[in-house]
Amino acid sequence: MSKPSFVRRAALLFGFAFLYAPIALLALYSFNASRLVTVWGGFSTRWYVSLFENEQLIASAWMSLRVAFVSALLATVVGTCAAIALTRFGRFRGRLAFSSMIYAPLVMPEVITGLSLLLLFVALDIPRGFWTVVVAHATLGMCFVAVVVHARLITLDRSLEEAAMDLGATPGRALLSVTLPLAAPSILAGYGLAFILSIDDLVIASFTSGPGSTTLPMRIYSQVRLGVTPEINAISTILIAMVALVLVAGLALGLTGRGRRA
Amino acid sequence: MNARRSLAERLVLGAPWLWLIVFFLIPFAIVVKISLSEAALAQPPYTPVFDLSDGWEALNRLGDLSLSAYAGLADDWLYAQAYWSSLRLAFISTLFTLAVAYPLAYAMARAPLHLRPILVVLAVAPFWTSFLIRVYAWITILKDEGLLNHTLLSLGLISEPLHIFASDTAVVIGIVYSYLPFMVLPLYNAIARQPPELIEAAADLGASPLAAFWRVTVPLSASGVLAGCLLVFIPAIGEFVIPDLLGGSDTLMIGRTLWVEFFDNRDWPAASAVAVVLLGLLLVPMALYERSQMAEAEA
Amino acid sequence: MSRAPLIVFENVTKRYGAVTAVDDVSFEIGAGEFFALLGPSGCGKTTLMRLIAGFETPDSGRILIDGQDMAHMPPHARPVNMMFQSYALFPHMNVARNIGFGLVQAGLPKVMIEARVRELLRLVQLDGLGARRPDQLSGGQRQRVALARALARKPRLVLLDEPLAALDRKLREETQFELMRLQRELGTAFMLVTHDQDEAMVMAERIGVMQAGRIVQAGSPRAIYEEPATRFVAGFIGEANFFEGVIERVEGGRCFVRLNGSGALAQALFVGAPSASVTLVVRPERMLLELMHDESAANLTGVVLDSAYRGDREVAQVRLADGSMVRVARFAAEAAMLPERGAQVRLSFAPEAAWVLPA
Structure with missing residues (x-):
């Protein structure tokens, strides 16, 4: 079965080139001394320097990190609860509606999610700011956490939990001391996913944030609309490098998230 | 387990329930409600015609519900065109994504066993980097004075720059690129879990490698194809960032229309009506998607 | 062996890295013969079978089927069909389409395929189950479908890879006699690959005992039991x-x-x-x-x-x-x-x- 391996190698090469070439070019041109995109004006780190002098950008980056940290935490707690309910509570009443609501946000167009949450906050007369973005992101994030953790929980051998109960543990105790530790990698992956989703999001944040809670993607977006600048390349490269670092660390630890589960 | 639940169990089940009802279900009800309101130059910019705080009074005012936002949608051709063009572009993009993803997923699934986890991580990794940045990267490439035209011109392959940027083509490229991981993963899963003996059995029974591919591998990956296509098609219809950054002024997509209605025209009832109709359009594909996901998860 | 040899191995060697799975093997299988390849797991019997089917190519030596060198013959062109240990039934096709798969590949007209499939269903006693899906069948029924599928193209040789391993003990004994009856009626050569000496002794006319990539003895069950060539053979077949x-x-x-x-x-x-x-x-x-x-x-x-x-x-x-x-x-x-x-x-x-x- 080695004959068609040339075709398969070509498919891999083409596919990954398509995925990575734009990102690589972006990173490359962040070190371009020239302001023009197509002209290589020599190696320079001037855009990184000007980046760190841009206080607005720094402030919104800090805002994004805080939002992501808190919303991912909320998403992980509530999402893990949802995953446990889906896996361990049998056929409870309303299970279908429950799991439908878990899966729907994964594909729901962001403009709808953003608009509906904004209208909720307006209706409840809640001033928009840090916490409204956190809640919006946690809502999206919990669904991803639930799906990732659920996928792990259903592969866990039920008899491990039963063994714990047989040895005198209450169901709750068995869950805490056997199941959750075994599902820990997926819970961690879920947290990472929720964090990335939050830090990545433009649309929902645009709807639900208020003055003074501008996130990094919102700032980048408003700059991009004004045209391509090497400064954006620089901050993009930093973000990509951070993600790459986390991924490599995760791989080294043997914890790999699975993205949107198929 | 179904009889009496302990307090802890109720909490575990109740917390996500409550969260989803308050932050997912009720907001939709509000969207529907506001879509039935009149636009107004106020803060918030609509006149509530139906308010539950009025108690039973509200029921008497049901007749005041305004369909003017929907009438506006029906009157203006632009909306219908935006819906149609969103469906069309999402459909075309889904087909191209499938065409790019299938060979990649197939090659990944047939790679040596020890390489597969690495390939999967490589395929998913771009998803972990900012969506906005990945779309932005294509501006640099596709612009008239961008890298693609620069390269093609200097190679002498073209004499005039290609006008891809700010067109529907650029939007399709952007969607294919951004959503590729969502297509690759389900395809990969569907192909990798096929027992290799099936292909051997087909070969043993006289099928050439190509015949075995079409008659065994492809039909057995149907569930992955469906899941991947829905995973791309549904969010692509409502996509805002890609048409906004890569599309032209004539690129109509409904996510962008909604955004403009809301942020630029400040017409909240119209934006809500756009959202309600969009959701109506998505009901069937979303139901399909949910069914396939739940079948997969419970299998 | 009075019958003309159907399969001839001439000094066939197959290596995987440092491991020699098949080591300079020469042997023959006669037309219409029921031959069993017997050995412990890892002895190379599966590799040897896959060499015949064409899923592996020898590093050196020749394999002849009906006198024709198989060196450049892909699996789909060989007059040999295999019954897989896992049965490898196509889950997206019903029983009839599984059995007819090889006939469709051969380009037979539809009527002939239908007739042949009906005939095969009767042969393996599965009449009326053609519309079922593999996952609606019992283990024994799946085994029969796999057998019928392997017989459909009237191959010169049927390879049976541990065909009874997934069946329970009682069904296994019934199936042994069933396979022997079919083999006699059809006159097709069968090669059984197994680690179970009872299975080989009961069914085969001739047994080849493999150890560490070599066929250490080939002969009738009686000869192998009574006159073992090596201590390994004596110990592996029966007790000694x-x-x-x-x-x-x-x-x-x-x-x-x-x-x-x-x-x-x-x-x-x-x-x-x-x-x-x-x-x-x-x-x-x-x-x-x-x-x-x-x-x-x-x-x-x-x-x-x-x-x-x-x-x-x-x-x-x-x-x-x-x-x-x-x-x-x-x-x-x-x-x-x-x-x-x-x-x-x-x-x-x-x-x-x-x-x-x-x-």
Whole structure:
């Protein structure tokens, strides 16, 4: 079965080139001394320097990190609860509606999610700011956490939990001391996913944030609309490098998230 | 387990329930409600015609519900065109994504066993980097004075720059690129879990490698194809960032229309009506998607 | 072998990295023969079968089918069909389409395919189940579908990879006879690959025993059991007791062997050079055992450690004075019962019961 391996190698090469070439070019041109995109004006780190002098950008980056940290935490707690309910509570009443609501946000167009949450906050007369973005992101994030953790929980051998109960543990105790530790990698992956989703999001944040809670993607977006600048390349490269670092660390630890589960 | 639940169990089940009802279900009800309101130059910019705080009074005012936002949608051709063009572009993009993803997923699934986890991580990794940045990267490439035209011109392959940027083509490229991981993963899963003996059995029974591919591998990956296509098609219809950054002024997509209605025209009832109709359009594909996901998860 | 050879292996070698899975193997399978390839897991029998099917290519040597070199023949062009251990039924096709798959590939007209599929369904006793999906069938039914599918193209040779491994014991015995009946009726050559010696002994006309990539002996079940070529073969097929010793003298077509350890003098129908080291192979059912009353003629003495009743026979373990173990079996129908645990016994065997191997 080695004959068609040339075709398969070509498919891999083409596919990954398509995925990575734009990102690589972006990173490359962040070190371009020239302001023009197509002209290589020599190696320079001037855009990184000007980046760190841009206080607005720094402030919104800090805002994004805080939002992501808190919303991912909320998403992980509530999402893990949802995953446990889906896996361990049998056929409870309303299970279908429950799991439908878990899966729907994964594909729901962001403009709808953003608009509906904004209208909720307006209706409840809640001033928009840090916490409204956190809640919006946690809502999206919990669904991803639930799906990732659920996928792990259903592969866990039920008899491990039963063994714990047989040895005198209450169901709750068995869950805490056997199941959750075994599902820990997926819970961690879920947290990472929720964090990335939050830090990545433009649309929902645009709807639900208020003055003074501008996130990094919102700032980048408003700059991009004004045209391509090497400064954006620089901050993009930093973000990509951070993600790459986390991924490599995760791989080294043997914890790999699975993205949107198929 | 179904009889009496302990307090802890109720909490575990109740917390996500409550969260989803308050932050997912009720907001939709509000969207529907506001879509039935009149636009107004106020803060918030609509006149509530139906308010539950009025108690039973509200029921008497049901007749005041305004369909003017929907009438506006029906009157203006632009909306219908935006819906149609969103469906069309999402459909075309889904087909191209499938065409790019299938060979990649197939090659990944047939790679040596020890390489597969690495390939999967490589395929998913771009998803972990900012969506906005990945779309932005294509501006640099596709612009008239961008890298693609620069390269093609200097190679002498073209004499005039290609006008891809700010067109529907650029939007399709952007969607294919951004959503590729969502297509690759389900395809990969569907192909990798096929027992290799099936292909051997087909070969043993006289099928050439190509015949075995079409008659065994492809039909057995149907569930992955469906899941991947829905995973791309549904969010692509409502996509805002890609048409906004890569599309032209004539690129109509409904996510962008909604955004403009809301942020630029400040017409909240119209934006809500756009959202309600969009959701109506998505009901069937979303139901399909949910069914396939739940079948997969419970299998 | 009077029949014309269907499959010929000429010095075939297949390596995976440092491991030689098939090591310089030469053998033949006759047309219409029921051949079994028997060996422990990892002996190379699966690789050998995959070489015939075309899923692997030999590093050196030639494989001929009907006199034609298979070197550049892809699997789909070979007149050989395989029944996979996992059955490898296509889950997206019903039974009839599974069975007809090979016929569609052959480009047969639809009517002929339908007729042939019906015929095959009858042959494997699955009439009326053509519309079922594989996951709606029992294990035994799936096994039959896999067999029918492998027979559909009327191959010259059917490869059966551990065909009964997934069936329970009772069904396995029924299926053994079923396969033998089919093979006789069709006259197609079958090659059975198995690690189960009973299966090979019951079904095959000829058995090839594989060890570490080589076929160490090929012959009829009787020849392999009674005249094993090596100690491995003797130990792998059935149970065997081994006695090592040195030939003292040869007289009248038999040799006298002084056994190591016990020092007893045993006889065997064998002519060998005096002072040569040999191993005597004696099957448990050919060991003679009696309670010890006098010690005069005693040469092999021991204590019964365990005896077990197994319905059709009884078996006992005896520890000899020098510490080695001997297994003794006796058919239950024979009158005398084996002595109980702890009894002092004397063991012996007739000269014709001992098979001699060079040590």
